[in-house]
Amino acid sequence: MSFADMSVSPSNPSISSSLSGSSLLVAWQLKGKTVLIVGGGEVASGRIEAVLSADAKIIVLAPAKGLHPRTKRFIELCPDRVTYYDRRFSGPAELYKMDMVLTALDDPSSSRQIVELCREQRIPVNAADIPDLCDFYFGAQIRDGPLQIMISTNGSGPRIAALLKSKLSGALGGYEGEAITRVGELRERLKERAPGIGGAVSRRRMKWMSQLCNEWDMEDLTQLDHAMIARLLDEGWELNRVPSLRDLGGKPKVKQGKDNPQSTIQDLNAILHSGSTVLPATLGFIAGGVSIALLLMYHRR
């Protein structure tokens, strides 16, 4: 059940219990920020990757002998963004100008010490494998361009999170990231044409964008190139309507049955109950005919 779907009324006894026990899932912005990663093993390498993807600068503190090959490769690959020091965490001075700290150590007491120093300076901190010390947890992630999906089990089952990641990846069509990119581009062009934050124009923009996303197939949104965006704004936004892809000279993609998780089943059911039974039925008809013909011919002799 999602937050948005939850009906709230004092007479609903399920409300109080659902209003607890979860985390606040957020997409943290790290552009222009600096993140300290203490440790260089396999877990640290995953942290480096996630933090690099979020456009942060990184300081890695770890003795060279414990570096995971992936950690080494990130340090080599991004020398302008990853600064590596071949030593352990030495004290509070390491935290100077840090915006976030992640520890990935096999030594809980060192982690605890670092976390306490971070708390004093209000620096958000995560200590791998020690949930009690964390301001925030990580989860399994799916990424496709601007689309990011996080699966969090609130610390109860990292392996299940990984399994759910495969399942949910399989439910995606592979075009969602591109559709989001194109819609983001359209939104930017629309804001140039009808600027303003808050108020009536903001609401009208939001409503028109929503209507477009509802009426078009998600896959068709990937066809929104510069020319089509211009036409969509001229012939849609300006006239307060949502033209179809065909109206704009586009051709809807052949449905792959991916947009709706049910549709694959429906498509195959349709095949089962129509087209694909033609072949076995036809072969059966021929086989039956030939058999009876041979039988009758045999009897006639």
Added chain:
Amino acid sequence: MSFADMSVSPSNPSISSSLSGSSLLVAWQLKGKTVLIVGGGEVASGRIEAVLSADAKIIVLAPAKGLHPRTKRFIELCPDRVTYYDRRFSGPAELYKMDMVLTALDDPSSSRQIVELCREQRIPVNAADIPDLCDFYFGAQIRDGPLQIMISTNGSGPRIAALLKSKLSGALGGYEGEAITRVGELRERLKERAPGIGGAVSRRRMKWMSQLCNEWDMEDLTQLDHAMIARLLDEGWELNRVPSLRDLGGKPKVKQGKDNPQSTIQDLNAILHSGSTVLPATLGFIAGGVSIALLLMYHRR
């Protein structure tokens, strides 16, 4: 593509581009924390719900005339956790002892002023509808007990995020939250039996738990009650093996084809290429036989 799946090598040209442009998705912990929400409209009501679910205390600042009915109901429903003040944000003193601040105002300049005060005090802050001012964004969410899924479009398409939420919800079987709860319970019992953070015991625990989650169907994990957990630890962990559900006296649920997004297609393909073709083939055989028999009999007359 997920972070974990990404192969990293300097010879792979796609790496550099994929190592940017995203957010760091995290599950923020708010238990025992206090969150200031400035505004009381529809957006604020969604924020209150998300923050309440994460077990935080909340201060709401908003003139009474602008309160959304849902905001009012949360204030009435949780008087011990939501403190409401019928006024606007008045200045830096409002931030005293706040762990996080969320603004949901129609007035960008007020939001900007609040955000600047938060920055000075290193308080994480989100200003609704003004991405440039945010330390973090929200996304569409799915929740099922301890399972939380966030869909973030990095600000490019909130409506697409909502559509993807429906799609991904449809790909879930409805038992995942319960499975995670049971596995969490098992993990706790296992930690009591084999305590320790980090080191060999921690790795052995992690490996055994992973093996269990891989070998059992996710739906079957929901059958892990207290008695079965005890047997699983005695007959599994202690003997360094993973017993099946049947070994423990449980009965696997009938597969609904939900665990693996491919399995529905595989199941139906199997039907297409075996069982279900028998009926049309048989009917075809009979029809063919009867037709030829009638034809030959007609010719004989």
